[in-house]
Structure formats: structure tokens, C-alpha cells
Amino acid sequence: MIQNNPIGRLIAHFVLILGIVVVAFPIYYTFVASTQTLQEIIRPPLSLLPGGHFWENYSSALFGGVGRIGGVGVDRLLWNTVVMALGIAIGKIIISLLSAYAIVFFRFPGRMFFFWLIFITLMLPVEVRILPTYKVMVDLGLIDTYTGLTLPLMASATATLLFRQFFMTIPGELVEAARVDGAGPWRFFKDILLPLSKTNIAALFVILFIYGWTQYLWPLLMTNRNDMSTIVVGLRKMISFADADTEWHLVMVTCILAILPPILVVVLMQRWFVRGLVETEK
Amino acid sequence: MASSNNVTFPNKLLPYLLLAPQLAITLIFFYWPASQAIYQSVLREDPFGLSTQFVGLGNFRRVISDPNYLNSLQVTIVFSVATTLIAMTIALLLAVMADKVIRGKNIYRTLLIWPYAVAPAIAGMLWLFLFNPSMGTLAYLARSAGYNWDPLLNGNQAMVLVVSAAAWKQISYNFLFFVAGLQSIPKSLIEAAAIDGAGENKRFWTIVFPLLAPTTFFLLVVNTVYAFFDTFGIIHAVTGGGPGKATETLVYKVYNDGFVNLILGDSAAQSVILMIIVIALTAIQFRYVERKVHYG
Numbered sequence: 203m204i205q206n207n208p209i210g211r212l213i214a215h216f217v218l219i220l221g222i223v224v225v226a227f228p229i230y231y232t233f234v235a236s237t238q239t240l241q242e243i244i245r246p247p248l249s250l251l252p253g254g255h256f257w258e259n260y261s262s263a264l265f266g267g268v269g270r271i272g273g274v275g276v277d278r279l280l281w282n283t284v285v286m287a288l289g290i291a292i293g294k295i296i297i298s299l300l301s302a303y304a305i306v307f308f309r310f311p312g313r314m315f316f317f318w319l320i321f322i323t324l325m326l327p328v329e330v331r332i333l334p335t336y337k338v339m340v341d342l343g344l345i346d347t348y349t350g351l352t353l354p355l356m357a358s359a360t361a362t363l364l365f366r367q368f369f370m371t372i373p374g375e376l377v378e379a380a381r382v383d384g385a386g387p388w389r390f391f392k393d394i395l396l397p398l399s400k401t402n403i404a405a406l407f408v409i410l411f412i413y414g415w416t417q418y419l420w421p422l423l424m425t426n427r428n429d430m431s432t433i434v435v436g437l438r439k440m441i442s443f444a445d446a447d448t449e450w451h452l453v454m455v456t457c458i459l460a461i462l463p464p465i466l467v468v469v470l471m472q473r474w475f476v477r478g479l480v481e482t483e484k
Numbered sequence: 485m486a487s488s489n490n491v492t493f494p495n496k497l498l499p500y501l502l503l504a505p506q507l508a509i510t511l512i513f514f515y516w517p518a519s520q521a522i523y524q525s526v527l528r529e530d531p532f533g534l535s536t537q538f539v540g541l542g543n544f545r546r547v548i549s550d551p552n553y554l555n556s557l558q559v560t561i562v563f564s565v566a567t568t569l570i571a572m573t574i575a576l577l578l579a580v581m582a583d584k585v586i587r588g589k590n591i592y593r594t595l596l597i598w599p600y601a602v603a604p605a606i607a608g609m610l611w612l613f614l615f616n617p618s619m620g621t622l623a624y625l626a627r628s629a630g631y632n633w634d635p636l637l638n639g640n641q642a643m644v645l646v647v648s649a650a651a652w653k654q655i656s657y658n659f660l661f662f663v664a665g666l667q668s669i670p671k672s673l674i675e676a677a678a679i680d681g682a683g684e685n686k687r688f689w690t691i692v693f694p695l696l697a698p699t700t701f702f703l704l705v706v707n708t709v710y711a712f713f714d715t716f717g718i719i720h721a722v723t724g725g726g727p728g729k730a731t732e733t734l735v736y737k738v739y740n741d742g743f744v745n746l747i748l749g750d751s752a753a754q755s756v757i758l759m760i761i762v763i764a765l766t767a768i769q770f771r772y773v774e775r776k777v778h779y780g
Contacts, residue, residue, distance in 0.1 A: 210684065214581040215588075221578045222595045225655060228610035229602070231621070235613065247621040297506045304502035309492050316503055323514045325766050329713045329735045330758040333742035333751055334520035338513065354513035357506055377492070387493045416603035418717035419739070434603045438721045441609065450619070457609060464601035469594060476597075476660060 229461065236260075236454035243450040255451070263455040276456055279433040282351075283460075286421065286432055287414035289352035291407050294361050299399070302365035303391060307377065317366075324359040328420060336423050346430045351421060355414070361406055364481055368402050369395070405478030408471045415464045433460040518759070524752035543753035552729060553737070553754070560733045563647060564711035571651040572703055575658030576696075580688070582659075583666045593663070600656040604649075605717030611649040612722050635723070639730025642723045646731050649722065650715045658703050665699030666692070705769045712761065734758060 235243050238253035263276050304310075305317050328335055335354070344350030372395070380390045421432040428436070437460055440453050468475050528539045547553050582592055599607065614622045617634045626633040635641040669692060677687050716735045719725060725732035725740060732740070738758065742751030 211584055211586070214584040217581045218578060218585065218592045218596075221574070221581075221655075222592065225596055225599055225652070228607075228614060228652065229599075232610055232613055244619045247624050297509070300502045301506040304499040307492050308495060308499035308502075310496065310499045313499070316507065319515075320506060320510060323510055325763045326514050326518050326759065327713055327762065329716060329738075330755050330762055331517045331521045332739055332755070333748065334517035334524065334755075335513065336743075337520070338517050342512075353509065357509035357514065362506065381493075387495060387498060390493075412601050416601075416606075418603060418605045418720070422720070423743075434605050434717070437609065438605060441612075441721075454613070457606060457613075461602050461606055464603075465598045468598055468601040472594060472597070479600075479657070479660060480664065 232454050232457050236451065236458050238451060238454075240449060240451045243454070259451050259455050263452045263459070274428045274431070274436070276433070276436075276459060278429055279431060279436040279456075280459060280463075282348075282430060283415060283432040283434070284463075285348055286351045286417065287411050287464075289348065290355050290414035290417075291410035293352060293356035294358045294410050295403055295406060297356050298358055298361035298365050299396075299403075302362050302369055303395065305362075306366055306369040307387070307390075320357075320359050320362050322359075323357060332419070332423065339424060344424070346425055346427045350424045351430075351432075352414075355417070355420060358410075361410070364402065364406065365399065368399065372398065401474075401477070402481070404471075405474045405481055407478075408467055408475045409478040411467055412464045521752045521755040521759070524748055525756045527752075528749045539749070543749045544757070547750055547753045547757070550750075552732075555729055556732045556734055556737045559643075559729070559731060560712065563643065563650070563715075563731070563733055564708055566643075566647045567650040567654065567711045567715070568704065568707040570647065571654035571707060572658050572700070574651070575655045576662050576700075578655070579659050579662030579666055580692075582663055593660075596659050597656040599653050602653060603717060604653055604715055605721040607653040608646065608649045608718035608722040611645055611652070615645055637727055639727055642727055642731050646715075646718050646722055649718050650711060654707060654710060658707070661699055661703055662696070665696050669695050702769070705765060709762075709765050709769075712765075713758075 231248070234250065234252050235248060236259055237256045238248065239255055242248065242253060265275075265277075301316075301320065305313060339345055339350055339354070342350075344353075376394065377390065380394055385393070416434065417432070418434055421435045422438075425431050425435070428439070431439070433456065437453070437456050440456065441448065525543055526538060526540055527536050528542065529536045578596060582589060582596075585592070602610070612620070614620045615633070615635060617623050617627075617636060623633050632638075633641060635645045673691055673695075674687055677691055682690065712733075713735055715733070716739065719731055719733055719736045720739075723731040725736050734754065735758065738751055738754045741747045741754065
């Protein structure tokens, strides 16, 4: 057996631990900073152990945060981000399920044309059409609304392709049996297709939740009012190195609060996450 | 990709209703703005929007001959190549090591994948906290060691900072795919080579690495797309394209020209050039997927 090499394995463990330290260090450092006082943060070097101001800093960021970013507390920013992440994830899944269902289980004129129309949106990410998209949103009055933050990101070629791929593996006999038993398209969708798609939906949900949570350019363009901003964009507005009265300890707290929910989703739903990542990139 | 499923429902109207939401969003928020970008890219408009004039490919000619644009193209290439290489090398090293260990495999994986959940903009900020000259501890240590570190003034150092943040965030993604790729390599091949007396290094470079080629190529494309398009947040949050224009990538320039400087025609022409780049990258990616299907 070639695997039986204790020194090699020891080196492997060592390299992995080193890798984890490098990967985790920026997050750990920020966590440590979030438990210190402002004075300790602005006078480097920072201690590598958490300070004693955890409760103080976190409660003042979450509850005492009046006049933080133009008068908006972190709770509001977190709420906006939750709405955006959930809205995009759920909306995308519903819309993609419906269109994949139409494309796989029905024959109608223009079927392939519509399929390609959806497919080509893969090649039009918002980054390449920033200004005209902004103009459309202004014309429709969607700036500073939850609709504006979520609806335009709900169309997804990836999710539609994934569900289409999966639906095509469902044996025709199943559809036939359902039809013989008198099930219409809605019954079939609800009682057979949805239960079969559960794993795919869960996997996709994790990926899309993170996708929605980490959006930056879109909320930056779509929101002018501070109380409609997401936590990622809001955080950017809090940071000013030139400004002497930036409250760094609260910035650090906000930073931890901004990365904690998606990290929890990845760690707790790891199985779905890995599956979703591999499936969506096929 | 032949559909094996020939059993369908006979409804005439229903499929259109099912497709309607997706198509409505796609047409209003994707095709309409994209066609506007193409339309505006052949027009010249004054900043107040009072008069427009058809200029054909004039905007493209101006953009391509603009030294600032060429600089930004060069910045993007340096940034993408560095980010991709660093993120993939570290991920491959960690994946090979994770393939060797038996105990604690899952714990290592869990602890290595979480940066995936960090937004690029926040990844940038985390690195900025460590390395900004006024309060970053690592910046402080670098200065104490006599190294003149100031990414806010030195363009190369700013580039090092944004590349580190971008690569850091991407390691977890590459790691997962390399681990999956390594698992799919038949152990019997490696054992056969070991029996033939090939050392560990030789086994890696002559068997494992070539068999990983599909994964590597796939990741190369995905990482390039990531570095080109998904790192806007890092640039915007960390350097704002500066100092000077040392970290102004193509996407950042489109945003800056259109949104801050209000040069609409040039911004639209740059958008169209970016669209062509995305189409090329997507085409490469899908050609590769087809090949993967053929070879099983």
C-alpha cells in the first residue's frame, strides 16, 4: 500500500492546518477586533486574543445603533439583506421550475426558441450592461424598492438548465402512468415532480441564498436611500480611513454580522452546498 | 443531448403561461438593456443628453485607442492571471494533501470551504483591515520590519492587496473541485505506478496531474470569469481603482465612466466589448462540457 506513509501524512496534516490558518486568519482577526475598544483597534498591533467587549460592542451595534449609517441601524440592513437573499433564492427556484417544466413536459411551437432565449442570458451578466439596466430600473420606478432588489435577478439560466437536465432523467413511464390515472399537468407537477426534485431544490437554495446575500454591484446601483441598502453595501459606506471618527469597533461587528449568516448556511447545509456547487457548474 | 422523454401533456396554452414569468423578466431586465447598450455604443451623446449623433464604430475606435482603456485592459489581465494562478495553486496543494489524510478529512473540508460564503467586497475589506497603513496589524509589522508598505500610495502594493483578497476568496471553490477531481482518479493506476517504482513526485506529475486536466481547465475558465466580472466589489471597496489607475479593471472602468464620469457612448462601447468577452468565455466553457460528455 502506498498510502501507508506516516511522514507523508504528517506533512499533509501540517500543510492543511497551515492552509486553514491562512484561510481563517482574516475572519478571526476581524472577530478579535470586534471585541476590542476603538482605542485598541486604532493602535496596532492588535492582540491576537479576543478582548472583553463582546457584549458591549454587539449590543450597541445591533440595538443602540442610532445614527450609524445616515441614521440606519444594522438590524435594518440585515433585514434588507435577508429579504434580498430569500427573495432571489425562492423566486429563482419557482420561476426556473415552471419554465423547465414547460420546456420538458410540453410540446409547443417555439419551444427551442424560448429555451435558447433563456440560455443566452448566461452571457449577459449585469456587469456588462450596468448603465442601461439602471435606466430601465429608473423608468420603471424600481429604485429603492424590494422589487427592484430582487425581481430582476430572479431570471436564471443556470437554475432552469439544472431543472431541465433533471426532468429529462424522469422516465416517460412515470408520466404515462400519471396520465392513465387521470392526473392533469398540475397534479403531476405537485404530487410527483416536486417531491422528486426536493434534493435539487435544497442544493440550489443554498447556492442561491449565498448568491443573493453576497450581491454588491446590484444593490449599489439600485438603492440610493440608506435604509434600503444591504449590509454589504452599507458596510462599505461605514468605512472611511480619512475620517477620524469612524467607529471601527462597530465596523468590525457589522462585518462579522454580514458574513456570519451565509457561513452558517454553508457549514450547516454542507452536503447540499457541495452538491449544489457541483450541479450548477456542469 | 437527445431528450429521452417523449411522453408529454397535450395542453396548448399552459406551457406559455408557465414560461411567462421567466420570459417577462428576461426580456425586460436582460434583453432590453443589452440592446440599449449596443444601440448607445454607436451613438455619441453630450453629457446633458440634449443631442445625439450616430457615430458608427467611432466610440469603439476611441475606446480602443484610449491609453486609459489599454491600461485598464492590462490591469485586468495581470489581476486575472495572478488571482487565478494563486487561487488554483494553493487549492491544488491543499486538495492533494486532503486526499492523503485519512483522519479528519471532513473537518479539514469544512474549515477550508467557508470563505466561499464571504462576499467579494467583504473579502476585500477583511484584507484591508489587516493591511491598511493606519491601523492594520500586518501593515504595522511590515513597517516595523523596515518595509515601506503603503497600498494607498503604491500601485503595485495595491495590486498585491486586491489579488490576495480575490484569490483568498476563491481557494475554497477550487479546493472542492480539485478534491472531487482527485477522487475520480482510479487508485489502481497510482498503485500500479508505485509498484513500478515511481516516486511520489513522479506519480503526481505523470499520472495525477494529467488526469486532473479536465478539472484544471474547467477551473481555469471559471476563475477567469470570476476575476473579470465578480471582483468588482473588491476593487470598489478596497482601492476604488487607485492609486492612480493602478487597479482599475475593465468592469470597474465601465461603472466609473458611465456612472461617475457620465461618458455614455464610451461606457456603452466598453459594455459591448465586455459582452463579447463573456460570450467567448462561455463558448469555451460549453465546448469543454461537451467534450467531457463524450469521453465520459
